[in-house]
Amino acid sequence: MDKVLKISGVPVTQLATQYGTPLYVYDENKLVEQCQSYKQNFVHPGFTTEILYASKAFSCVGMLQLIKEQGLCADVVSIGELATALEAGLDPDRIYFHGNNKTLEEINFAIEHGVYRFFVDNVQEAETLKKCIEKTNKKLLVMLRINPCIEAHTHEFIQTANIDSKFGISIYSIDEIKTLIRSLQTHEQIVFEGLHAHIGSQIFEKEAFVKEVQTMFSFISDLERDGFYCPKLDLGGGFAIHYTDQDRPIPIESICKTILDTCAQEQINKKTHVKTILIEPGRSIAGEAGSTLYTIGFSKQTPHKHYLFVDGGMSDNIRPCLYQAQYDADVATQMDSEKSRKVCIAGKCCESGDVLIPEMKLQPFSQGDLLIIYSTGAYGFSMFNNYNRNLRPAVVFVKDGKSRLIVRRESLEDLLKGDIR
Numbered sequence: 001m002d003k004v005l006k007i008s009g010v011p012v013t014q015l016a017t018q019y020g021t022p023l024y025v026y027d028e029n030k031l032v033e034q035c036q037s038y039k040q041n042f043v044h045p046g047f048t049t050e051i052l053y054a055s056k057a058f059s060c061v062g063m064l065q066l067i068k069e070q071g072l073c074a075d076v077v078s079i080g081e082l083a084t085a086l087e088a089g090l091d092p093d094r095i096y097f098h099g100n101n102k103t104l105e106e107i108n109f110a111i112e113h114g115v116y117r118f119f120v121d122n123v124q125e126a127e128t129l130k131k132c133i134e135k136t137n138k139k140l141l142v143m144l145r146i147n148p149c150i151e152a153h154t155h156e157f158i159q160t161a162n163i164d165s166k167f168g169i170s171i172y173s174i175d176e177i178k179t180l181i182r183s184l185q186t187h188e189q190i191v192f193e194g195l196h197a198h199i200g201s202q203i204f205e206k207e208a209f210v211k212e213v214q215t216m217f218s219f220i221s222d223l224e225r226d227g228f229y230c231p232k233l234d235l236g237g238g239f240a241i242h243y244t245d246q247d248r249p250i251p252i253e254s255i256c257k258t259i260l261d262t263c264a265q266e267q268i269n270k271k272t273h274v275k276t277i278l279i280e281p282g283r284s285i286a287g288e289a290g291s292t293l294y295t296i297g298f299s300k301q302t303p304h305k306h307y308l309f310v311d312g313g314m315s316d317n318i319r320p321c322l323y324q325a326q327y328d329a330d331v332a333t334q335m336d337s338e339k340s341r342k343v344c345i346a347g348k349c350c351e352s353g354d355v356l357i358p359e360m361k362l363q364p365f366s367q368g369d370l371l372i373i374y375s376t377g378a379y380g381f382s383m384f385n386n387y388n389r390n391l392r393p394a395v396v397f398v399k400d401g402k403s404r405l406i407v408r409r410e411s412l413e414d415l416l417k418g419d420i421r
């Protein structure tokens with residue numbers, strides 16, 4: 001094995017010298033592979049299908065350009081994600097606007113820019129959308145977000161469908177839902193297209209998705225019986241990825257087949273008339289393709305720990321602090337050594353909880369070696385925070401021995417330019 005790790009043929013030492021650390025590095029071939037895997041497998045003779053990349057997982061112009069080139073749509077949840085998708089050249093027809101509290105500014109911005117696909121999250125949003133669209137001569141295509149009240153086995157902070165979830169309208173509020181659909185259907189500038197559900201993120205069990213499909217088809221069948229037609233059903237994202245060797249995610253091929261076969265079976269069982277099935281993968285497209293490179297700084301021994309400090313931390317990856325998320329790592333410049341040294345990998349933020357990996361065995365290292373943490377491609381860069389005024393790292397894509405800058409490192413000038421003197 002080589003001493004220095006290469007990512008898609010590029011030595012990490014070269015990346016660190018050229019772009020600095022910390023650095024978010026994406027293997028572009030892997031991103032394309034994930035997109036193509038969804039494109040090839042999320043197909044079924046009984047339905048038309050659509051794949052919406054959940055851009056919250058990793059959004060920047062370069063990534064959305066890749067999404068466009070791969071023929072996927074994008075879901076956005078804010079004016080920033082929306083503007084990023086537009087800037088990347090995504091056709092407004094392929095942008096879907098999500099969010100439980102879209103502001104007037106965001107709604108009007110979307111409409112002005114030709115984005116007309118909205119997921120309605122609650123009753124007040126429906127009323128606001130009507131008022132906004134009535135000021136124009138345009139139309140909106142809307143789907144209603146339902147909370148299917150299915151508790152998926154994942155960290156409670158990333159469950160989205162428990163009974164008290166802030167997202168969507170509870171499936172038990174059937175009368176409220178019918179009234180809402182009727183009011184959308186009878187509006188001249190609104191086309192009601194169907195329902196949406198999303199049960200959470202980093203979900204490993206196929207059964208949770210099967211239950212989601214069954215629940216939604218039962219619900220649609222009840223609605224159809226009362227004359228409410230729901231041609232589209234969006235089942236959200238949430239497909240787990242591999243972070244450590246404990247993780248056994250469902251392969252994309254298998255989860256696509258399970259979902260679509262279950263949809264087809266339910267369509268027969270429940271005698272429904274759903275035409276289009278949509279999904280919204282985020283993490284499973286961006287997660288495993290991305291890694292973070294750090295430079296190892298100081299280290300120290302305490303009675304119970306050997307700390308290794310890196311030049312980033314909870315500002316570039318908040319997930320360990322928020323969800324006790326686990327990761328795997330290597331000393332990327334000592335790959336030919338045994339992982340024999342037990343360490344606690346901590347960041348440089350002024351917070352005792354700023355620990356990226358609480359305990360793992362690593363190759364022996366010295367100050368100046370590079371550390372790589374794997375599978376940081378989703379919800380790393382996108383959840384970056386400026387705590388301690390740390391500067392946002394650069395993002396690079398690597399492919400077949402070449403690298404290219406996707407987002408440049410934040411400079412001190414960028415950092416200070418918004419401050420009024």
Ligand SMILES: Cc1ncc(COP(=O)(O)O)c(C=O)c1O
Binds near residue numbers: 237282378
């Ligand atoms: C509505 C919706 N769609 C899609 C996603 C993407 O989820 P994931 O990144 O787990 O695929 C999320 C995040 O959980 C979400 O809230």
Ligand SMILES: N[C@@H](CCCC[NH3+])C(=O)O
Binds near residue numbers: 056160202323
């Ligand atoms: N940010 C979460 C996932 C967000 C899910 C969005 N509804 C994570 O890192 O796991």
